[in-house]
Amino acid sequence: MIIVVLRTLILYGLVIIALRLMGKREIGQLQPFELVVIIMISELAAIPSENIGVPLLSGIIPILVLLLTGITLAWISLKSERARAIICGTPSVLIERGKILEDELKKNRYSLTDLLEELRIKNVPNISEVEFAVLETNGQLSVFPKSQNRPTIPKDFMLKTQYEGLPLTLIMDGVLNQKNLRQSNKDLNWLMNELKKQKIDRLEGVLLASLDSSDTLFVQTKSSSNIKNK
Incomplete structure (x- = not known):
């Protein structure tokens, strides 16, 4: 039993490393060759973990070969259009230009039902509002509405807007993030004073506290039951 557990943990760790080396993408954003590599790696890892009679190297070597193949193909696709x-x-x-290309639908085996469904997912229920729709290589549909149907932005009205950076999480589940606190150019005394303004005396009682680029502090406290459980 211990051998089975160890073999499974080794293969699990190897698969995790392989997926990390392949990059950070969601399943829906994978290219076809990347999806094939992931499926084959999972199958190859399952065989040695289920059958002790199969040598561990019989699973590790093919996984490494597939990983190397996937990385090589990704590198080649980056270098050559x-x-x-x-x-x-x-x-x-x-x-x-607002016209459905029937030949392209047939070529990609993409039905009108699929097209209308994807448009609804993109919050475009009326096909007459679409100028272009492009089926990407990963299967995602990119939709470009007609200019008169696009949402307005401040630039359309010649309005200047303030810079909005990423908010910094200062406290998460009662734990202070020292790195983000230093990055915000604030100190613990400032933070405690801001919490006291909201009648919070302890960091442990804060579920989440984040600071945005305009120095506005968002704070949500834990429920009383969660504080007691601590």
Whole structure:
């Protein structure tokens, strides 16, 4: 039993490392060759972990070969546009200047039902509002509304806006983030004074505290039951 556990942990760690080396992408954003590599790696890892009679190296070596192949193909596709078109394919325009291209739908085996469903997911229920729709190589549909149907932005009215940076999390689940506190150019005394203004005496009682670029502190306290459990 211990051997099975150890073999499973080794293969699990190897698969995690392999996925990390392949990059940070969601499943829906994977290119076809990346998805194939992930599926095959999971299958190869499952065989030695289920069957002790199969040598561990019989699972590790193919996984490393697939990982190296996936990284190599990704590198080649980055360096060569032509190779990328062969490996990953090319985007297909399904709607051009407001007109549905039937030939492209048939070529990609993409039905009108699929098209309308994806448009609804993109918050475009009316197809007459679409100028272009492009089916990307990872299967995602990029939708470009007609200019008169696009939401207005401050730039349209010649308005100047203030810079908005990423908020810094200062406290999470009662634990102070020293690094973010230093990055915000604040100190613990300032933070405690701000918490006292909201009648909070202890860091442990804070569920989340974050500081935005305008120096506005957002604070949410824990429920009384969670504080007692601590």
